[in-house]
Amino acid sequence: MASHMKIEPMVHDVGSGINFGAHVSNVDLENASETDMAILVEACYRYQVLVLKGQGHLSPRAHYEFTERLNSAAAMGHGNQHINKASLLSPDLNTVPHQSQVQIIGNGFVREHQGAKDLKLRYPHHRSSHSTIIADQDDMEFTRFYRWHIDAALYGDPLPIATTILAVTLPKRRMQTVRYDDGTGDELLVPLGTIAFASGETMYDLLSEEDKAFVRSTRVEYAAHPYIWMGRAKSHPTGLGLISEGKELDDDQLPPVDPASIQILPMCWRNPVTNRLALQVHSARVRDILYRLQRPGIAPQLVYAHDWEEGDFVIFHNRGLLHAVVGSLAEDEVRIMRQCIIAGTEMPEGPEEVV
Numbered sequence: 001m002a003s004h005m006k007i008e009p010m011v012h013d014v015g016s017g018i019n020f021g022a023h024v025s026n027v028d029l030e031n032a033s034e035t036d037m038a039i040l041v042e043a044c045y046r047y048q049v050l051v052l053k054g055q056g057h058l059s060p061r062a063h064y065e066f067t068e069r070l071n072s073a074a075a076m077g078h079g080n081q082h083i084n085k086a087s088l089l090s091p092d093l094n095t096v097p098h099q100s101q102v103q104i105i106g107n108g109f110v111r112e113h114q115g116a117k118d119l120k121l122r123y124p125h126h127r128s129s130h131s132t133i134i135a136d137q138d139d140m141e142f143t144r145f146y147r148w149h150i151d152a153a154l155y156g157d158p159l160p161i162a163t164t165i166l167a168v169t170l171p172k173r174r175m176q177t178v179r180y181d182d183g184t185g186d187e188l189l190v191p192l193g194t195i196a197f198a199s200g201e202t203m204y205d206l207l208s209e210e211d212k213a214f215v216r217s218t219r220v221e222y223a224a225h226p227y228i229w230m231g232r233a234k235s236h237p238t239g240l241g242l243i244s245e246g247k248e249l250d251d252d253q254l255p256p257v258d259p260a261s262i263q264i265l266p267m268c269w270r271n272p273v274t275n276r277l278a279l280q281v282h283s284a285r286v287r288d289i290l291y292r293l294q295r296p297g298i299a300p301q302l303v304y305a306h307d308w309e310e311g312d313f314v315i316f317h318n319r320g321l322l323h324a325v326v327g328s329l330a331e332d333e334v335r336i337m338r339q340c341i342i343a344g345t346e347m348p349e350g351p352e353e354v355v
Contacts, residue, residue: 003027003035007043010051010304017301020199020321022047029055029313030062037069040315044070044162045273048317049197049304056311058166060099060114060338067101067164067340070315094119101340106169107193108334113168121336123193123329131234131243134179134328143176145196145239145324148298150282152318154222156261157343160318164340165195167312171333178300178326181237190305193327193335197304200278200320203297204268207279211293215267216351220281222265223248224257239324240298241291266350269319277351278320298322319348 010021022043027036029052043050058066094104097115104116107123126144127133134142152159173191180186190196207215223229232247251257268277279297281290305326306314316323318341329335 003033003039005036005039007039007047007050009047010049012304015301017202017299018199018304019202020048020197021304022050024050024052027052029058029066032066032069041070042273044315044317045271045320048199048320049306050315051306052313052315053309054311055166055313056168058313060096060102063164063166063338064099064101064340067162067342070164071161071342071344094121096338101342103339103341105337105339106335107171107329108331110334110336113336114338121334123327123335124325125328126235126237126239129235130237130239131245132181132237134181139328140330141176142179143190143326143328144178144181144237145298145326147235148198148238148240148294148322148324150280150318150322151341152282153343154226154263154282155224156258156263158347159344160341161344162315163318165314166338167308167310167314168338169334169336170308170310171329171335173307176327178305179237180300182295186300188300188303188305190326191307192333193308193329194305195308195314196324196326197306197316198298198302198322198324200269200280200297200322201271201276202302203279203294203322204277206296207293215279215293216277218267219264219350220267222263222282224251224262225254226282228254236291238295238298240294241287244287263347265347268351269348270350271320272349280319280322280348294322 005027006025008023010023012018094116096102096104104113104119106121108121110119110121113119124146126146129147151163175189176192178188178190229249230242233242235242267279267281269280270277279293
């Protein structure tokens with residue numbers, strides 16, 4: 001059956017170094033054919049971020065079923081059934097009562113949404129996780145990347161391939177300026193409540209030949225229960241990586257550890273469609289080296305900050321991008337999003353050089 005889907009690569013501003021992103025139209029996500037799904041999967045790998053407008057009618061069930069088809073897996077990633085209550089992720093997640101694989105995220109008090117009542121949504125703010133903070137009097141005008149990350153437990157289940165997010169209710173649009181506050185003077189003007197994306201493929205491409213050889217031949221062993229282990233550690237003001245202050249938990253402070261669940265992953269992951277390599281490393285123990293390798297890839301001209309509209313449905317390639325929540329929302333700026341993250345079935349494929 002032929003598909004009528006239309007995929008249009010994003011056109012970015014003059015001077016931008018962003019080389020990913022596409023708009024998708026003429027597809028019914030609830031009744032997508034196998035041909036449609038094959039096209040969407042390839043587009044996700046090729047364009048990294050896909051934006052579909054006017055999807056506010058999508059039910060939580062349809063949202064989950066589509067994401068499951070897209071990822072070819074039924075196991076959940078960050079769903080509540082898998083989250084230890086001590087995890088730094090858990091305070092920001094509420095689930096749809098009749099579709100627990102779909103989380104409700106956002107900001108402000110919500111009387112009722114999809115059967116969930118009296119929600120007190122908390123939009124992540126850098127003051128809870130950064131080593132330094134923006135002064136309160138500047139907080140509505142200036143902001144930071146909260147924490148650059150990959151949607152993954154990095155312990156146990158394989159990493160999700162794609163994350164899906166639906167914008168349901170948004171506050172009035174206004175702009176904020178992201179401050180990097182790292183001595184470079186870098187800033188980025190962004191719409192309120194954006195999600196920022198940076199390409200792991202670009203991060204790799206920017207490396208010297210020596211550094212490329214290093215990352216192609218190196219693996220990273222992640223800590224057991226990594227989000228709990230690093231829960232007290234603070235981020236750089238860029239939101240990239242952690243500062244070493246000895247705040248990580250000792251092994252005897254963690255929940256019971258299953259050695260088979262500890263993940264040892266390549267630093268570079270291969271895109272199965274384009275064959276390009278992406279530097280994809282989450283906060284780990286060897287921090288100064290990682291920061292030097294990754295920081296050029298979040299330069300302002302390389303970051304795509306999505307300008308949300310109600311009804312936007314965004315699919316992003318979790319194994320090819322880092323992303324960060326951005327913004328400082330007032331208590332009365334209500335924001336409701338629905339998100340679905342499903343664990344993969346296999347680990348990412350690395351370069352041949354990894355041994």
